[in-house]
Amino acid sequence: MNELFAGYKGSGLAYDEMMSSDGVRPAYSSMMRQLGKLDAAEVRAGDYPKSTYIDQGVTFDIGGEERPFPLDIVPRILLADEWAVIETGVAQRVKALEAFLADVYTEGRVFADGVIPRRVVASSPHFHRVMAGVIPPNGVRVHVAGIDLVRDNAGVFRVLEDNVRVPSGVSYVMTNRRVMFSALPEVTSRHRIRPVEQYPLQLLAALRAAAPHGVTDPTVVVMTPGVYNSAYFEHALLARMMGVELVEGRDLVCHGGRVSIRTTQGLRPVHVIYRRLDDEFLDPAVFRADSMLGCAGLINAVRAGNVTLANCVGNGVADDKLVYTYVPDLIRYYLAEEPIIPGVDTWRVEEPESRAEVLDRLDELVLKPVDGSGGKGIVIGPVASKKQLEVLRHKILDDPRGWIAQPVVQLSTVPTMIGGGMRPRHVDLRPFAVNSGSDVYVLPGGLTRVALPEGELIVNSSQGGGSKDTWVLARDGVRSQRKRAKAKPMPAPVPLVDIAEEKTHHQQEQQQQQNQLRMETRPC
Amino acid sequence: MLSRIAESLFWIGRYLERAEDTCRIVEVHLQLLLDDPSVDSEAAGASLLAVMGVDLPDQVDNAAVMRSLCYDDASQCSIAAALGGARESARRARETVSTEMWESINTTWNSVRGGRLRLMRPTSAFKHVRERCAVISGTADSTMSHDEGWNFLVLGRSIERADMTARLIAAASSTSGTQSAWNNVLRGCGAHHAFVRTYGRGHHGSGRGRVLAARPVVPALAGAYPGDCRACFGRARYRGTPSRHRG
Known part of the structure; x- marks a missing residue:
């Protein structure tokens, strides 16, 4: 740990x-x-x-x-x-x-x-x-x-x-x-x-x-x-x-x-x-x-x-x-x-004998509306208040086809x-x-x-x-260690050198020499 | 491409250009007040707001100008609102706009919304907006396919640019109209350098003339754009049923 x-x-x-x-x-x-x-x-x-x-x-x-x-x-x-x-x-x-x-x-x-x-x-x-x-x-x-x-x-x-x-x-x-x-x-x-x-x-x-x-x-x-x-x-x-x-x-x-x-x-x-x-x-x-x-x-x-x-x-x-x-x-x-x-496991609330059992145990079951999605309308018995359960009981009695019950x-x-x-x-x-x-x-x-x-x-x-x-x-x-794959033939690299580089280098050198020359010839 | 998407792209182009140009206009305005002590700042502010189409508030000081042209999300003409509009249009065309472009528009909007622009100093706020707009148009240029949709984007941008440049010139001429004012206008358009290189410092003439003379070399100036719009219209060959902007 x-x-x-x-x-x-x-x-x-x-x-x-x-x-x-x-x-x-x-x-x-x-x-x-x-x-x-x-x-x-x-x-x-x-x-x-x-x-x-x-x-x-x-x-x-x-x-x-x-x-x-x-x-x-x-x-x-x-x-x-x-x-x-x-x-x-x-x-x-x-x-x-x-x-x-x-x-x-x-x-x-x-x-x-x-x-x-x-x-x-x-x-x-x-x-x-x-x-x-x-x-x-x-x-x-x-x-x-x-x-x-x-x-x-x-x-x-x-x-x-x-x-x-x-x-x-x-x-x-x-x-x-x-x-x-x-x-x-x-x-x-x-x-x-x-x-x-x-x-x-x-x-x-x-x-x-x-x-x-x-x-x-x-x-x-x-x-x-x-x-x-x-x-x-x-x-x-x-x-x-x-x-x-x-x-x-x-x-x-x-x-x-x-x-x-x-x-x-x-x-x-x-x-x-x-x-x-x-x-x-x-x-x-x-x-x-x-x-x-x-x-x-x-x-x-x-x-x-x-x-x-x-x-x-x-x-x-x-x-x-x-x-x-x-x-x-x-x-x-x-x-x-x-x-x-x-x-x-699911109780079909519309069946009378299941309904009786579900209504009896409302406070321990999860009740879901049959056409809800996204957690809408779900009531979790053990955490619901008395009032919520009472409302739920009426809803179920009104529309038993609309509900199912599951254990938590x-x-x-x-x-x-x-x-x-x-x-x-x-x-x-x-x-x-x-x-x-x-x-x-x-x-x-x-x-x-x-x-x-x-x-x-x-x-x-x-x-x-x-x-x-x-x-x-x-x-x-x-992967414990990355395994090395067998070496594959690689294309020959083309050097990344600027072709003008050499020329620039010479130019710089000459410019610097010019400076030196001038400094040297400057009258003191 | 869907007509609705074409419309969104057109508006992205317009809103982004509007944000950038408003930023330049306010910058020029503030610079003019500093450069020319004879200018009455209240009258100048009022004429700027009038030129930009803002209803005049009771008191027109610099704070009011900044509020209605830069920070205020609710003001139609502000930079914040323009960037919000661009972002909203891009959201509607999200599967067409390239991911990179959407992301740069979205980050820009995130950095200015909810009064975040107000927290920056004006100079850094202007710089921020100008740079973000440059990033967006650069990203758009290199990551979007230059097809019909692109033409709509450029069309929107060109039309807005013509509009805003006209406002910039109108604002400057009603405020001051001195030589240095016109130089500021050129700087505001990012055109001063190009102008001097082309015509040299010795170029004389009336102020407005000086600026307008710059149009063939400077992208940010109005004169160059009617041609561009025509070209875009030609390329896009808009034949579908037009619908009004619901954005």
Whole structure:
């Protein structure tokens, strides 16, 4: 143990990812050693990431104010074996949800076979009948997914929720990595970390693969709600890294079932739209009529098969938290496989006997609204006041379909720099998956969010969270000493000498002699 | 390129030029007051503010001039507001503007916003703004692709430069109009050196004439620019439906 980590121990029940009862876990030992060699004061100050983020404008908006997303100096590290489980588990889940969405919006076999009641889907606010019968060009509805994982007290990863509408956060994965490489080269160079840079290319490939039939060279655009959106930075970054236009609703025109963008050279047709706004705002002619962010006629063009929206409209059915409770069954039904990553035990509040139990134990459970995201509306029983629980009880009785209940999961902890010392803080993990139709790519790493207040279990950035760089180590993860590669033939160097140098030298000499001459001849 | 992005680039060009030129104008103004003791500073301040299109405050002293032309985020004509406008436009065109350019605009804005400019001494504040603007345009020149978008940027810059140079000359002529005033104007444009090299010290003529005569050799002077604007218009061949500036 070095000075920086001296006295660090986990916090009670929760699984600490660095310390076990037998000492430091292998994934973290090299990082701890290397970080300890640095000047402790410099590491503690840790302003490097913050000032870089302010200069580069790596921010998110809260209520109209731009803030840098706090990046912690201690990375979160996963070994190759741990990652292999997550990778296959996430891909499995995405495939099952794809199959489920395809089924829901076409035949509905899953209802006929009694795996999930039709009313669960039909009563979801994100089920859009307007998409019934629409089959996307390459069959993909979930082009991008973010599956939120947590680690329970035994260190087992569990799925907390699925995000197959517009998951965000991937930009921080890329910027965090770049900042860590420049802030801690001594530490990063000693690890073989799987790179995250290829994400935009994978995404672009998946988007191009989703182009409407007959379009060989599709025009892809990223659609943003605008600069005031909390994830605007991410939209701009993705557009820039993919080399495509970033458009707003007012840049689009729909005519005759086709979509174009307004350019300086006139209208130009668009084929694939990676949209980063919610279904409800996409098309004022179909959804919210007061939407200023979308473009009327968009859904028509999608139905006509002339433009592809990624992700598909109506995906919200699959990340409804009530449907979440059925996902293990869906995996067995569609893929004939056992779920690789388990979920968290969940009570369906709409079922009378569960409801009775949940209402009885409100003060020890976590209650979540089924269509909330970003930690909105969650009530954690043990820390809620009597009054809050009373309000909650009424809400549940009013709308049992709107709630699920889970036991309190103590999220795992990772050492985090708080006020100059290392403290255990709770983290989650959001791996990102891109489905190109032929295979599911899972970005090695994903976004680790950390709750900065002590004991806080909600890690969302809108709730005052920060993030950590997530390192997935390659098989032979830690470099002890850099191995010298065999000498390769090198090109012969061209000397960097100014050809005029010799001449200048002579000139200088002569000028100096002139001076001397003059001094000598000066009469005294 | 998207029409909206073209518009943003045009405004980045205008706002950056406005910040730099306002800085030069105020510098010349303060220098004139020092050089020519016969000038009534209140009247000079009032005419400068009028030329710059600011509503006149009750009392026009140097502090008021500095506030409304330099520090005040809320004043339309201030350097701080112009840099804020440039930054906001760049944020809207963030995927088109090169990373380096965005970063230099953003750092500049971070260094002046929220009254930070006021904390510096006026001379260092002016120097800071001029240098930052030079860094931004240098970065833009070497890191942005010189395509259609670039033409919109240069177009905005040229139009604004013509506008601001006209204001600079108008302000100086209504304030003083002596020979040394015109030398100051030339210095304010960063043109004095070039002028002397071209015409020599012995060049005489009316003050305004002297300055305007410098236009073929000095980039910062208005006369050279209508041609540039025309060229940009020609290259950009704007055919899309124009939309109003919502920036």
